[in-house]
Amino acid sequence: xxxxxxxxxxxxxxxxxxxxxxxxxxxxxxxxxxxxxxxxxxxxxxxxxxxxxxxxxxxxxxxxxxxxxxxxxxxxxxxxxxxxxxxxxxxxxxxxxxxxxxxxxxxxxxxxxxxxxxxxxxxxxxxxxxxxxxxxxxxxxxxxxxxxxxxxxxxxxxxxxxxxxxxxxxxxxxxxxxxxxxxxxxxxxxxxxxxxxxxxxxxxxxxxxxxxxxxxxxxxxxxxxxxxxxxxxxxxxxxxxxxxxxxxxxxxxxxxxxxxxxxxxxxxxxxxxxxxxxxxxxxxxxxxxxxxxxxxxxxxxxxxxxxxxxx
Amino acid sequence: xxxxxxxxxxxxxxxxxxxxxxxxxxxxxxxxxxxxxxxxxxxxxxxxxxxxxxxxxxxxxxxxxxxxxxxxxxxxxxxxxxxxxxxxxxxxxxxxxxxxxxxxxxxxxxxxxxxxxxxxxxxxxxxxxxxxxxxxxxxxxxxxxxxxxxxxxxxxxxxxxxxxxxxxxxxxxxxxxxxxxxxxxxxxxxxxxxxxxxxxxxxxxxxxxxxxxxxxxxxxxxxxxxxxxxxxxxxxxxxxxxxxxxxxxxxxxxxxxxxxxxxxxxxxxxxxxxxxxxxxxxxxxxxxxxxxxxxxxxxxxxxxxxxxxxxxxxxxxxxxxxxxxxxxxxxxxxxxxxxxxx
Numbered sequence: 255x256x257x258x259x260x261x262x263x264x265x266x267x268x269x270x271x272x273x274x275x276x277x278x279x280x281x282x283x284x285x286x287x288x289x290x291x292x293x294x295x296x297x298x299x300x301x302x303x304x305x306x307x308x309x310x311x312x313x314x315x316x317x318x319x320x321x322x323x324x325x326x327x328x329x330x331x332x333x334x335x336x337x338x339x340x341x342x343x344x345x346x347x348x349x350x351x352x353x354x355x356x357x358x359x360x361x362x363x364x365x366x367x368x369x370x371x372x373x374x375x376x377x378x379x380x381x382x383x384x385x386x387x388x389x390x391x392x393x394x395x396x397x398x399x400x401x402x403x404x405x406x407x408x409x410x411x412x413x414x415x416x417x418x419x420x421x422x423x424x425x426x427x428x429x430x431x432x433x434x435x436x437x438x439x440x441x442x443x444x445x446x447x448x449x450x451x452x453x454x455x456x457x458x459x460x461x462x463x464x465x466x467x468x469x470x471x472x473x474x475x476x477x478x479x480x481x482x483x484x485x486x487x488x489x490x491x492x493x494x495x496x497x498x499x500x501x502x503x504x505x506x507x508x509x510x511x512x513x514x515x516x517x518x519x520x521x522x523x524x525x526x527x528x529x530x531x532x533x534x535x536x537x538x539x540x541x542x543x544x545x546x547x548x549x550x551x552x553x554x555x556x557x558x559x560x561x562x563x564x565x
Numbered sequence: 566x567x568x569x570x571x572x573x574x575x576x577x578x579x580x581x582x583x584x585x586x587x588x589x590x591x592x593x594x595x596x597x598x599x600x601x602x603x604x605x606x607x608x609x610x611x612x613x614x615x616x617x618x619x620x621x622x623x624x625x626x627x628x629x630x631x632x633x634x635x636x637x638x639x640x641x642x643x644x645x646x647x648x649x650x651x652x653x654x655x656x657x658x659x660x661x662x663x664x665x666x667x668x669x670x671x672x673x674x675x676x677x678x679x680x681x682x683x684x685x686x687x688x689x690x691x692x693x694x695x696x697x698x699x700x701x702x703x704x705x706x707x708x709x710x711x712x713x714x715x716x717x718x719x720x721x722x723x724x725x726x727x728x729x730x731x732x733x734x735x736x737x738x739x740x741x742x743x744x745x746x747x748x749x750x751x752x753x754x755x756x757x758x759x760x761x762x763x764x765x766x767x768x769x770x771x772x773x774x775x776x777x778x779x780x781x782x783x784x785x786x787x788x789x790x791x792x793x794x795x796x797x798x799x800x801x802x803x804x805x806x807x808x809x810x811x812x813x814x815x816x817x818x819x820x821x822x823x824x825x826x827x828x829x830x831x832x833x834x835x836x837x838x839x840x841x842x843x844x845x846x847x848x849x850x851x852x853x854x855x856x857x858x859x860x861x862x863x864x865x866x867x868x869x870x871x872x873x874x875x876x877x878x879x880x881x882x883x884x885x886x887x888x889x890x891x892x893x894x895x896x897x898x899x900x901x902x903x904x905x906x907x
Contacts, residue, residue, distance in 0.1 A: 454670035462684035476674040
């Protein structure tokens with residue numbers, strides 16, 4: 255590169271006064287060392303790394319709850335009720351003498367199961383509904399008006415109403431929250447499908463004789479997965495919160511199964527004198543929701559087509 | 566001349582405008598409103614006109630990406646515009662398309678091999694995996710891309726290379742006619758020249774007919790055999806390239822030609838500046854559609870729509886001026902604005 259500057263053009267050499275050659279360019283930019291592996295990933299996607307790490311910790315807790323120095327979370331011990339946090343009871347005990355630490359560890363199971371199940375179910379169902387209404391114009395009007403109707407009810411109210419129709423169980427909580435979340439996914443998918451249908455590569459595929467099912471499978475579906483994945487993480491976070499709210503007001507997980515929501519509900523009456531009963535499940539819920547949201551933000555940045563080169 | 570490979574007869578495409586509370590039809594966009602032309606085997610017909618005049622709609626209507634409102638599209642003697650989708654599918658092989666935007670015309674989640682294999686597989690042009698590989702490799706050779714690039718993703722290519730992949734995909738179906746919808750407009754000048762030359766070579770080699778939709782008259786002059794000029798959903802003039810560029814018979818063509826830059830510093834053609842904007846295709850003007858902007862418009866133009874009629878052999882124009890005596894017709898005879906040496 256330097257030689258281009260030091261060798262003047264023949265024209266300049268004969269007719270014009272010699273021009274001082276530009277000094278060779280210093281290496282201002284340090285050589286870029288591509289970072290690979292785990293370090294590189296953390297370096298490039300810090301939000302995704304932090305969120306993913308926290309979420310992995312929570313999954314670890316949920317899976318290995320019995321091994322993490324816990325006792326039976328439902329074992330009553332009226333003699334030792336409302337103990338302050340101590341070496342024996344790390345997070346104290348509640349008003350029935352149950353170990354709050356054990357209950358919080360086991361409670362992670364409910365939150366994560368509900369979060370993941372709702373995210374997966376509502377994404378799959380919403381994807382199907384969105385594809386149908388994006389491709390079949392007659393169905394579109396009807397489906398979208400139904401979705402509008404569902405969306406006009408706040409998801410928490412809708413979930414409460416659905417829970418009122420049935421008895422409390424983790425399974426019913428999942429179904430209720432899924433129904434409340436489906437409209438958001440199907441709207442998103444429909445929008446993406448409508449814009450993808452007009453893409454020249456889809457038109458070229460039509461001109462190339464590809465049948466509609468193959469168009470959907472090969473050209474539409476793969477291109478909806480990135481936005482859906484991102485949306486699924488947000489739904490997961492929101493489902494965990496809704497589950498906690500339902501359990502808190504007694505419309506969700508039955509009290510026999512410890513969940514962060516119903517631990518908080520049980521501690522509510524005592525929160526001014528024994529705040530730790532509410533504090534610890536709330537802290538874990540917040541960390542988990544934060545982790546999922548960070549993961550979603552990271553995924554959104556990483557899957558953005560404008561940043562495709564970074565992948 | 567034998568039977569034309571493609572005939573378009575009085576093609577109309579009106580897009581409904583939905584509005585109001587119940588989404589009823591409140592009007593129509595008269596995007597294409599009675600367009601007729603034909604293309605012979607191995608011939609290039611250019612469709613030119615400013616943005617929004619309906620050029621691309623004509624292309625998409627021929628490809629039947631949407632149903633047309635009226636008219637006929639006849640491919641090699643077979644009417645295809647009213648054919649059921651199942652019967653049309655095998656015929657789609659014969660009409661292929663190259664789009665303007667090299668970035669959105671390739672599926673970002675398919676490798677080049679799969680993009681090229683799709684039409685081959687759909688039309689059953691290869692038996693077995695080996696023949697498929699062979700065909701894909703041959704297509705890469707045809708568009709002068711390295712064979713080993715078939716395993717790459719579209720985003721790894723430049724705009725010009727992507728356009729070559731788009732052309733290869735069109736060729737994969739072994740078509741008789743290719744619709745180039747502004748196929749080189751998005752490319753920069755040097756790449757544009759390469760793609761234009763590639764298209765011309767392929768046309769000679771494979772005897773392809775081409776409908777070259779463009780707004781770039783300089784490229785059109787280089788590429789084409791005949792030119793059709795569109796204005797507001799109608800064809801106003803059709804002529805072989807030399808006649809059209811040397812002696813336009815429609816005032817709109819004349820104005821378009823005067824806007825082509827002269828590739829010589831300092832030189833300036835006498836520009837005809839059209840006043841006003843293109844009227845809305847929702848509510849096109851009565852009479853001649855061009856009368857609102859025509860420098861020569863007279864009373865008859867405002868009430869009566871001129872038909873597209875032959876003036877010389879192969880030279881059609883839609884203008885009332887040619888009914889007037891030659892002395893009063895500013896378009897009579899050869900005029901300035903010629904781009905070609907005579």
